Amino acid sequence: MSRSFDALLVLSFGGPEGPEQVMPFLENVTRGRGIPPERLATVAEHYLHFDGVSPINGINRALIDEIRAELVERGEQLPVYFGNRNWHPLIEDTVAAMTSDGVARAAVFATSAWGGYSGCAQYQEDIVRARAAVGEGAPELVKLRQFFDHPLLVAMFADAVAEAVATLPESLRAEARLVFTAHSIPLRAADRCGPDLYGRQVHYAAGLIAAATGYDDYDVVWQSRSGPPQVPWLEPDVAEHLSTLAASGTKAVAVCPVGFVSDHIEVVWDLDNELAEQADKLGIVLARASTPNAQRRFAQLILDLVDEVRDGREPMRVIGAQPVPGYGSSVDGSFCTPACEVSARPSAGSQ
Template structure:
């Protein structure tokens, strides 16, 4: 397929954003929490996470690496589609990236957001963000489409399985007798309920990925292991119910059940950004060590060829459907592919329920 066959002028990689230097940390966190009444001392506390990385969020380099990997794979397949990058909360801001794209003649843009799962903060908030950005541009507005959430795309699922297999090789005894803790970002219960209005809930999406990977691992290795889903990085009012169990509490519960070897698999994140680097590599591994558990952390999908190739397949599938061609959506798992166009009312949060959104630690950055 050649670029001339595509109905798009560019692919926008749209992400959360993160600080580039120490002086950026507090201004970035103020952007993220604007209008939520978060005291500055709390922002300073969260900012300490970024100081561990000299003030630069790991997500910046990871987004650049993904952009380059996507562009390389598109070029390899002979697809002429430039890849551009814009963020919700820090430079390069989406509106600036789109302004530049329009200045160079772009009229229609396909957007890939750096979140695999459908929820308010993982999908709808990006749709709202893109609508706000095009409104700010005014004039002849760009036409923007968004790739569907890709949690059950074979490339994403299989890349996560590969990462778990590599982690298991570092564990004494491998998969046999181990316990896999699949981890994702916690969200408020109200956001979980909103995600289920028009399709599978946020939790159900993750459970589908867990079951699919478990099945593939057993088919490939014949191993006897157990698994579970847990959450990390909750923030906001402690009285607000969020999805549980927290991974640290969960590790302690597994100790009581006799588990002694675990693989922590961050299937809720596509790269090793702040939640993975701090909440898992620091806090969760420390919890495991304190209880005498042998633990390894599987990698994220990052720029694995399986994942990147799957994303390009998704792009070409969407382009084919836009041209009116009958194209079956590929999935791995029991749940169907989510629709290209999000149904009306999907993942909508009612007014007043957004306090306590997972924003402080840089959710989905």
């Protein structure tokens, strides 16, 4: 079913852009989750290491510039807006501006490749909340599908892996261990939108990228867990796994942060600082693959997703050995599974 759009909204997580914004931002992110102040203070130090500026907003603005340039290349006109869940520009303000501009129906690209609650359903809730805040006249907002198996995403990560491996000493490249990492989540949340949907999608995408780079053997691990230690999260943790690799004699590791589409704080701190320091102490040479960030190919991917819905095209996918895990259950393909659709709806009823 084709559906026309008169705007595109890039919807993201958000991040502080100055030291005075760090704690208010973290309080927004963790509101209602019972995170102790000392934990927030620890995380705040990560941001303050970079003068309180998260890279994420700047990367998203650069990506929007690439989208606009790609639209010009395609001879198309489509206004592009930017909104965040947790920090300015907030989605509520952006949707209000879209309403004032007369936007009637917009495609929404969320900067998460995944299904599951945090990667999909929570963005659905953001959309519902923003439309409710604006009230009558708010545009229809259609969230685009997950894109973990899109050919351009696979190609961007495959190229990044090859480039990372090429930075290793030549004598170690052939034996370098390929390790994919993604943000861990609590086990109690893993089945919220379907049985281990997020975990299965991460493993699926890792397999596609490994195949594209010629790796038959690789590891999938998790990073950036938080909260009380007694609460179980997806494992193994990347730091623990690195220690295991060192104990087995591994001398070089290429880390691909497949779970992230930009080099934001949990990449540049958790991997480029903490993991790199650990690797140095263990005698492992570590190379980290880049994320898509603001590549022109990423802009092309986003507009491909718009075209799929606008023109009723078949989704562009790299087909792996296993069935594609989830998504495409609703008429317009905006939900990943029926469970995800249900998960997104309590917010609508609470407005």
